[in-house]
Amino acid sequence: MSTESIALPLSGVSHRPLVEQLHQWVTTVDHKRLGILYILYALLFLVFGGVEATIMRIQLIRPHNNFVSPQVFNRMFTMHGTTMIFFVAMPILFGFANYLIPLMIGARDMAYPRLNAFSFWMTAFGGLLLYFSFVGGDGLYGAGNAPDVGWFAYAPLTSQTFSRGHSTDFWILSLLVSGFGSIGTAINIIATILCMRCRGMTLAKMPLLVWLNLVMAGLVVLAVSPLTAAQLMLLVDRYLGGHFFDTQAGGSAVIWMHFFWVFGHPEVYVLVIPAFAFASEIIPVFSRKAIFGYPVMVAATICIGFIGMSVWAHHMFTVGMSSSANTFFVLSTMAIAVPTGIKIFNWLATIWGGQIQFKTPMLFCVAFLFQFLVAGLTGIMLSAAPFDWQLGNSYFVIAHFHYVIVGGILFTLFGAFYYWFPKMSGRMYNETFGKLHFWLFFIGFHLTFDFMHIPGILGMPRRIYTYEPGRGWDIWNLIVTVGVFFQAAGVLVFIGNLLRSYWRGEIAGSDPWDAWTLEWSTTSPPPTYNFAAIPVVKSRRPLWDLKHPEDPDWQYE
Amino acid sequence: MSGRRKIAIAGVAGSLRTHTARAVFLFYGSAVTALAGPARPPLSPTNIFAPVSTPAQSILELSRFVLTVTAAIFILVFSLLAYAVVKFRQGRSPDDREPAQVYGSTQLELAWTVIPILIVVVLFLTAARVIASIQNAAHPSTAIEVTVIGHQFWWEYRYPSLRVVAANELHIPVSDPAHPTPTFLTLLSADTDHSFWVPRLAGKTDLIPNHPNSMWLDPHETGLYLGQCAQYCGTQHAKMLLRVYVQTRDDFDRWIQQQSQPAQLNDPVSEGQQIFERTACINCHAVAGTVANGRFGPDLSHLMSRDTIASGAAANTPENLRSWIQDPAIIKPGCKMPAMGLSDPEVNAVTQYLETLH
Numbered sequence: 001m002s003t004e005s006i007a008l009p010l011s012g013v014s015h016r017p018l019v020e021q022l023h024q025w026v027t028t029v030d031h032k033r034l035g036i037l038y039i040l041y042a043l044l045f046l047v048f049g050g051v052e053a054t055i056m057r058i059q060l061i062r063p064h065n066n067f068v069s070p071q072v073f074n075r076m077f078t079m080h081g082t083t084m085i086f087f088v089a090m091p092i093l094f095g096f097a098n099y100l101i102p103l104m105i106g107a108r109d110m111a112y113p114r115l116n117a118f119s120f121w122m123t124a125f126g127g128l129l130l131y132f133s134f135v136g137g138d139g140l141y142g143a144g145n146a147p148d149v150g151w152f153a154y155a156p157l158t159s160q161t162f163s164r165g166h167s168t169d170f171w172i173l174s175l176l177v178s179g180f181g182s183i184g185t186a187i188n189i190i191a192t193i194l195c196m197r198c199r200g201m202t203l204a205k206m207p208l209l210v211w212l213n214l215v216m217a218g219l220v221v222l223a224v225s226p227l228t229a230a231q232l233m234l235l236v237d238r239y240l241g242g243h244f245f246d247t248q249a250g251g252s253a254v255i256w257m258h259f260f261w262v263f264g265h266p267e268v269y270v271l272v273i274p275a276f277a278f279a280s281e282i283i284p285v286f287s288r289k290a291i292f293g294y295p296v297m298v299a300a301t302i303c304i305g306f307i308g309m310s311v312w313a314h315h316m317f318t319v320g321m322s323s324s325a326n327t328f329f330v331l332s333t334m335a336i337a338v339p340t341g342i343k344i345f346n347w348l349a350t351i352w353g354g355q356i357q358f359k360t361p362m363l364f365c366v367a368f369l370f371q372f373l374v375a376g377l378t379g380i381m382l383s384a385a386p387f388d389w390q391l392g393n394s395y396f397v398i399a400h401f402h403y404v405i406v407g408g409i410l411f412t413l414f415g416a417f418y419y420w421f422p423k424m425s426g427r428m429y430n431e432t433f434g435k436l437h438f439w440l441f442f443i444g445f446h447l448t449f450d451f452m453h454i455p456g457i458l459g460m461p462r463r464i465y466t467y468e469p470g471r472g473w474d475i476w477n478l479i480v481t482v483g484v485f486f487q488a489a490g491v492l493v494f495i496g497n498l499l500r501s502y503w504r505g506e507i508a509g510s511d512p513w514d515a516w517t518l519e520w521s522t523t524s525p526p527p528t529y530n531f532a533a534i535p536v537v538k539s540r541r542p543l544w545d546l547k548h549p550e551d552p553d554w555q556y557e
Numbered sequence: 558m559s560g561r562r563k564i565a566i567a568g569v570a571g572s573l574r575t576h577t578a579r580a581v582f583l584f585y586g587s588a589v590t591a592l593a594g595p596a597r598p599p600l601s602p603t604n605i606f607a608p609v610s611t612p613a614q615s616i617l618e619l620s621r622f623v624l625t626v627t628a629a630i631f632i633l634v635f636s637l638l639a640y641a642v643v644k645f646r647q648g649r650s651p652d653d654r655e656p657a658q659v660y661g662s663t664q665l666e667l668a669w670t671v672i673p674i675l676i677v678v679v680l681f682l683t684a685a686r687v688i689a690s691i692q693n694a695a696h697p698s699t700a701i702e703v704t705v706i707g708h709q710f711w712w713e714y715r716y717p718s719l720r721v722v723a724a725n726e727l728h729i730p731v732s733d734p735a736h737p738t739p740t741f742l743t744l745l746s747a748d749t750d751h752s753f754w755v756p757r758l759a760g761k762t763d764l765i766p767n768h769p770n771s772m773w774l775d776p777h778e779t780g781l782y783l784g785q786c787a788q789y790c791g792t793q794h795a796k797m798l799l800r801v802y803v804q805t806r807d808d809f810d811r812w813i814q815q816q817s818q819p820a821q822l823n824d825p826v827s828e829g830q831q832i833f834e835r836t837a838c839i840n841c842h843a844v845a846g847t848v849a850n851g852r853f854g855p856d857l858s859h860l861m862s863r864d865t866i867a868s869g870a871a872a873n874t875p876e877n878l879r880s881w882i883q884d885p886a887i888i889k890p891g892c893k894m895p896a897m898g899l900s901d902p903e904v905n906a907v908t909q910y911l912e913t914l915h
Contacts, residue, residue, distance in 0.1 A: 070792050070891050150789045156766060157749045157791060162709075247766035253750060254768055287645070293661035318752060318761050318788075320744075320770035323692035327685045334677045334684075338670060345669040348638055354656050355647040366642055373634050377627040384623050384684040386616045386691060389760020390605040393752065393787045459603025459756040461787040464795035471783075472601030548655075556660055 081151025106198025126178025396456025444486025829910025
């Protein structure tokens with residue numbers, strides 16, 4: 001296989017006029033540039049969502065606090081949830097998928113470059129629509145700006161009767177528009193993986209990251225479609241006299257819940273499977289060992305994808321389903337623990353007997369392993385329906401899913417940032433600041449989300465803008481809020497480190513981690529065409545074969 | 558009123574009884590006190606692990622089992638991970654050679670597939686049994702029937718067979734395990750979704766418009782049990798608080814007797830009553846025996862028999878009541894009751910009138 005590439009006249013590019021450079025970014029169809037656009041866009045929204053979370057935590061620092069009004073608080077948790085799921089987590093994961101998949105399968109671009117650009121701009125437009133509601137959401141005097149219906153927007157709170165003005169319309173339209181973007185990207189990822197692999201890369205020789213993103217994209221197509229349909233139905237209800245969810249005219253609030261969670265639960269796997277993908281690339285490289293049990297890892301992921309489509313009603317144990325329906329969803333939900341457990345044990349076995357290098361990406365991934373273990377175990381508690389009748393909709397649930405989304409997904413994402421930053425920018429990040437970021441964020445995460453379980457057990461429901469003294473919740477809420485500031489400090493160090501390293505970091509070279517997948521065989525950053533000659537591979541670790549001709553992988557696979 | 562006093566007295570007697578016991582508990586430290594029992598709720602009056610009613614008790618037993626299993630898994634996997642991370646970290650002088658490459662092991666992977674399947678089967682069967690025992694429980698003829706209607710942002714309680722309508726403070730009788738008198742709640746909603754959650758009595762069940770639900774409670778001890786709405790229902794979701802008064806059967810019967818009377822009114826009609834009846838108050842509030850028969854807001858026929866106003870958000874004192882009538886948004890911004898724009902003397906008169914509604 002070929003590892004050389006043709007040197008780009010980089011200096012010529014950077015001296016073009018600013019307007020021309022921006023024009024290139026806006027009109028680009030290059031998967032790498034679109035990937036970076038996705039990532040930067042998501043980082044911007046991460047700051048918005050973080051500010052909203054901080055406002056909520058300051059309000060809850062003590063009982064009967066008056067930092068914000070109930071109306072503002074309700075908007076904050078709606079915007080925080082919607083932003084973090086639809087405009088941070090999904091775009092950032094799509095960004096990495098966009099950037100990495102063609103490089104990892106030895107392709108020159110995604111299958112549909114223009115669909116790719118279209119999808120990104122749809123997502124971007126969706127985010128702008130959501131935030132434009134702060135300006136244009138009033139519609140009626142006193143109706144309030146920005147949606148305040150919660151991120152899962154249960155009917156009939158979203159009907160014209162209870163949600164006047166246009167804030168809910170902005171919420172509907174922004175998810176509708178970005179939903180088209182997500183489906184476009186998912187189709188693109190599937191087509192790219194199935195059709196664009198280089199010679200020798202059979203499905204069984206794809207890097208795990210590619211496999212996991214294939215499953216993720218399949219889930220996006222299956223899960224986002226019902227959400228998009230439900231948004232259209234809600235629009236019909238609000239403006240064309242439909243009664244799908246209009247309980248005052250005989251509609252069903254429960255149907256909305258089913259529509260939402262048929263999307264909402266697979267969405268968790270849409271987010272966490274790419275996180276598994278990062279861990280499955282980073283852990284082997286920094287343990288200096290091949291991934292343990294590749295076929296089982298693939299099978300477990302597909303299994304999670306299938307079972308993940310059949311567990312949605314565990315979000316609805318308190319809705320009053322029949323005992324047999326509740327029992328079914330207990331079984332399907334607990335079943336997910338098996339393939340998830342396999343993954344944790346396989347990562348453990350990958351580390352076992354290796355030589356672990358605690359670089360920043362690995363630190364984040366090791367913390368992920370411990371935290372995801374806890375998130376999985378609290379998930380088992382919640383899957384036992386009667387236990388959920390107590391814990392559901394309490395702060396315990398908030399702690400549980402933030403353990404998944406922050407402790408699992410965000411930690412591996414930070415790991416991914418540090419791991420692929422040298423490839424994307426051509427420069428190394430600063431290791432000291434990387435570790436400082438890790439420890440600040442690690443301390444903040446545990447202060448916030450470990451202690452958040454306790455008020456849930458003590459009966460504190462979610463989405464309350466204030467609470468009564470004397471419930472035993474005060475001290476825990478105080479600790480939770482203190483943790484937020486450590487996390488914010490960590491994120492500031494992270495952004496500072498990326499900015500500083502982009503301009504002043506050491507030159508990284510094409511393969512700083514002595515890694516094994518194809519993206520490290522081309523220059524950093526890669527040229528527009530990725531590879532001068534399309535590579536040919538014989539195993540899952542083509543660069544290992546190249547570096548160890550005496551002991552190549554293809555002899556064992 | 559007398560019912561309420563009885564509960565207070567029972568509370569005092571309860572604490573006297575436990576006084577000597579507490580001296581013993583001091584010996585064992587706070588952990589034992591925390592488990593000492595529900596007379597004085599440990600850590601929080603809404604602690605899910607301090608049940609006094611069968612559904613909450615069954616959930617506690619299930620959760621103990623689930624917690625034990627998950628704790629065992631946690632300790633095992635945490636130790637393995639921690640051992641691996643410490644043991645296999647690269648030394649100060651890194652070895653140039655790569656470690657042995659291991660690609661998998663069918664036996665090991667089979668082991669960590671089959672063992673979790675077995676654990677899942679056990680957990681599932683345990684959970685399924687508790688689901689059936691709570692959801693399919695028998696409905697004895699001695700049960701008290703209450704219809705709970707969730708409103709933005711308060712609770713309406715109707716006792717259809719006893720002809721009582723109450724608001725925000727639910728009264729139910731204690732249930733002696735030998736002669737159970739459980740309370741069955743039919744859960745309805747007048748507007749958006751709500752959820753009835755009193756952690757020490759039972760798990761939560763949602764109140765959904767067009768979707769009647771039910772749940773049951775059989776508290777074994779008298780007392781006041783707190784909770785609050787657990788499904789986001791709009792601006793003042795946070796102050797839609799729940800208070801359940803569990804009384805002895807005699808106290809409960811006396812309370813029912815008193816609540817089923819029409820309002821006791823002054824003769825001649827007071828000025829406050831006139832103002833109340835000629836403003837929009839009666840569009841939403843009912844006072845039994847008068848022209849006021851609105852149903853959007855709480856029934857006020859026996860307002861003074863309640864400890865709190867504004868769905869538990871404030872104590873039922875003359876000052877709070879006055880402030881509430883003048884501008885409800887001071888106590889509960891975003892609540893559905895408007896400020897009527899009454900003058901100070903009018904507010905005083907209406908307050909005085911409401912204070913006669915025992």
